[in-house]
Amino acid sequence: MSPQxxxxxxxxxxxxxxxxxxxxxxxxxLLAGGTxxxxxxxxxxxxxxxxxxxxxxxxxKDAHLDERDFLSACIKCGQCVQVxxxxxxxxxxxxxxxxxxxxxxxxRDQACDxxxxxxxxxxxxxxGALTHDLNYPAQTRMGFARVARPDTCLAxxxxxxxxxxxxxxxxxxxxxxxxxxxNPIPVADHPYDLELCDLCVRQCxxxxxxxxxxxxxxxxxxxxxxxxxxxxxxxxxxDSGAKIPVIGDGCVGCGVCEMICPVEQxxxxxxxxxxxxxxxx
Amino acid sequence: MNYFLExxxxxxxxxxTKTLKDEMRVEVQQIYEEKRKHxxxxxxxxxxxxxxxxxxxxxxxxxxxxxxxIIVNLLxxxxxxxxxxxxxxALTASRVVGFHMADxxxxxxxxxxxxxxxxxxxxxxxxxxxxxxxxxxxxxxxxVCPYHxxxxxxxxxxxxxxxxxxxxxxxxxxxxxxxxYVIFALLAxxxxxxxxxxxxxxxIVSRALIYGPGLALAWVLFxxxxxxxxxRRAWCRYVCPIGLTYGLVGTLSPVRVKYNVTNCHHEGDxxxxxxxxxxxxxxIRMRARDVEVPIGADCTRCGLCVDICPTDSLNFEFVGSKxxx
Numbered sequence: 001m002s003p004q005x006x007x008x009x010x011x012x013x014x015x016x017x018x019x020x021x022x023x024x025x026x027x028x029x030l031l032a033g034g035t036x037x038x039x040x041x042x043x044x045x046x047x048x049x050x051x052x053x054x055x056x057x058x059x060x061k062d063a064h065l066d067e068r069d070f071l072s073a074c075i076k077c078g079q080c081v082q083v084x085x086x087x088x089x090x091x092x093x094x095x096x097x098x099x100x101x102x103x104x105x106x107x108r109d110q111a112c113d114x115x116x117x118x119x120x121x122x123x124x125x126x127x128g129a130l131t132h133d134l135n136y137p138a139q140t141r142m143g144f145a146r147v148a149r150p151d152t153c154l155a156x157x158x159x160x161x162x163x164x165x166x167x168x169x170x171x172x173x174x175x176x177x178x179x180x181x182x183n184p185i186p187v188a189d190h191p192y193d194l195e196l197c198d199l200c201v202r203q204c205x206x207x208x209x210x211x212x213x214x215x216x217x218x219x220x221x222x223x224x225x226x227x228x229x230x231x232x233x234x235x236x237x238x239d240s241g242a243k244i245p246v247i248g249d250g251c252v253g254c255g256v257c258e259m260i261c262p263v264e265q266x267x268x269x270x271x272x273x274x275x276x277x278x279x280x281x
Numbered sequence: 282m283n284y285f286l287e288x289x290x291x292x293x294x295x296x297x298t299k300t301l302k303d304e305m306r307v308e309v310q311q312i313y314e315e316k317r318k319h320x321x322x323x324x325x326x327x328x329x330x331x332x333x334x335x336x337x338x339x340x341x342x343x344x345x346x347x348x349x350x351i352i353v354n355l356l357x358x359x360x361x362x363x364x365x366x367x368x369x370x371a372l373t374a375s376r377v378v379g380f381h382m383a384d385x386x387x388x389x390x391x392x393x394x395x396x397x398x399x400x401x402x403x404x405x406x407x408x409x410x411x412x413x414x415x416x417x418x419x420x421x422x423x424x425v426c427p428y429h430x431x432x433x434x435x436x437x438x439x440x441x442x443x444x445x446x447x448x449x450x451x452x453x454x455x456x457x458x459x460x461x462y463v464i465f466a467l468l469a470x471x472x473x474x475x476x477x478x479x480x481x482x483x484x485i486v487s488r489a490l491i492y493g494p495g496l497a498l499a500w501v502l503f504x505x506x507x508x509x510x511x512x513r514r515a516w517c518r519y520v521c522p523i524g525l526t527y528g529l530v531g532t533l534s535p536v537r538v539k540y541n542v543t544n545c546h547h548e549g550d551x552x553x554x555x556x557x558x559x560x561x562x563x564x565i566r567m568r569a570r571d572v573e574v575p576i577g578a579d580c581t582r583c584g585l586c587v588d589i590c591p592t593d594s595l596n597f598e599f600v601g602s603k604x605x606x
Binding site for chain 1: 361364366369370371373374375376381383384387388391394395397399401402405451452453454457460461464465468469472473474475476477478479480484485488491492495496497499500515519520
């Protein structure tokens with residue numbers, strides 16, 4: 001005989017005990033159902049498209065620029081937030097559903113200006129949600145700039161710009177190489193005096209790198225840092241000296257142009273449904 | 282059943298195996314027989330408990346644990362605030378003086394959802410796995426998880442309300458945690474989203490501490506209110522897959538609580554303070570099969586039972602060495 005057979009049989013459950021078990025089962029099912037509904041409700045904001053945001057450099061995207069891989073690979077730790085020298089990166093809140101705790105950038109408030117040069121957020125990412133295939137700012141594909149309101153652009157009207165680009169109260173930071181190579185400073189501490197407003201071109205991190213490379217001084221002395229194509233240029237409109245920003249296929253969508261544009265509402269915005277690759281394809 | 286299998290069974294939600302009399306060691310049977318002959322009166326028992334209450338060390342392990350939990354979480358906060366790069370990230374994944382660490386459950390969810398594992402994540406996961414094998418598995422829950430501390434306060438209120446008969450506490454079947462575990466794993470694989478992370482109070486509270494509070498704390502508050510008014514420690518007992526993950530790790534761990542039946546009065550104070558009282562089933566009269574019984578891996582090693590035991594019958598042990606003081 002096996003030991004199984006020698007065990008005494010369990011006495012049958014009393015009706016009261018059965019009723020107790022039945023109630024516990026129902027309660028437990030409700031707990032499971034409720035918790036799962038709460039968890040799955042996180043899909044609603046994703047389906048609604050409300051969570052599509054500007055992400056840090058290297059955020060995973062598929063061929064259709066869908067960011068599902070990014071959301072699944074991100075472990076929601078915020079190490080990218082901590083290393084960013086201009087504190088451009090924030091973590092999304094509960095309203096983003098499954099995207100809670102995932103990093104994003106609000107470009108108008110604080111764009112990524114690549115002042116870390118080495119893509120620190122990408123290096124910090126422990127899961128590859130910010131892909132390590134990226135080595136230089138020019139390889140980034142965060143989005144693509146668009147001149148959304150050309151009629152309000154100062155340059156289009158041939159106007160210059162004098163003063164603080166975004167007013168005295170603006171907290172955004174930029175690195176100005178000529179002032180401090182290592183530390184970004186508030187945009188408000190760096191007033192401009194321009195004959196013709198060219199802030200979007202002047203501050204574009206890609207254009208700055210192209211100019212440095214043309215001058216024979218690539219960033220960090222590394223020629224690989226030199227962007228192959230222009231991101232934004234000012235082209236003449238008519239012959240009155242007025243100009244208009246034109247986005248080139250070197251644009252990485254970092255959002256500095258959107259941040260620095262002194263016009264309220266900004267003339268330039270970053271589109272998330274395009275990248276330099278999808279535009280040139 | 283051996284320690285490992287019994288631990289697993291309890292982790293997955295099965296009730297503790299009852300010890301049959303013929304499975305008991307003769308020594309244990311003699312001890313129980315002795316105790317049956319010399320029963321303590323209620324007064325004697327109360328006197329013992331009161332004497333223990335007056336000792337200096339009655340909150341020793343709790344105080345150590347709270348200090349550890351607060352320091353670990355503060356390290357994250359302070360390190361970021363002062364930008365000293367000692368501990369970067371949050372509890373889900375971090376770098377401790379440059380070394381990658383990844384929470385086992387968060388890493389598992391990411392691996393299942395993303396279906397790729399980069400080397401850094403693997404290093405971080407293995408490091409943390411070894412760390413918690415060494416430290417006791419669910420030790421993570423009670424010694425590190427910030428939600429655990431909040432839930433402990435909620436639990437205190439809950440127990441008071443129950444004592445005053447203001448609420449009728451509800452229990453659920455513990456097996457539902459295993460069901461959750463499987464469902465969350467399947468959801469990660471099938472949907473490609475880390476669904477559990479959306480509602481994980483551990484991640485939410487850790488990030489709120491480091492990066493500032495947000496709306497997500499409302500969910501945590503809801504959970505705490507549920508635990509105050511409806512069911513004691515419901516999240517940790519019945520839902521949290523992090524606890525189950527670390528529980529499984531804990532089956533391999535040399536750090537655990539050990540019960541000695543010799544002086545025990547079986548009054549049950551330990552089971553009253555325990556968040557997972559099924560692991561202390563062996564402290565019930567006639568349930569111990571040996572003089573010394575290691576407590577199962579679902580135990581969070583919080584030490585409340587060690588603190589409250591009036592007879593020093595429960596102690597931390599590091600297998601192969603003496604009891605931990």
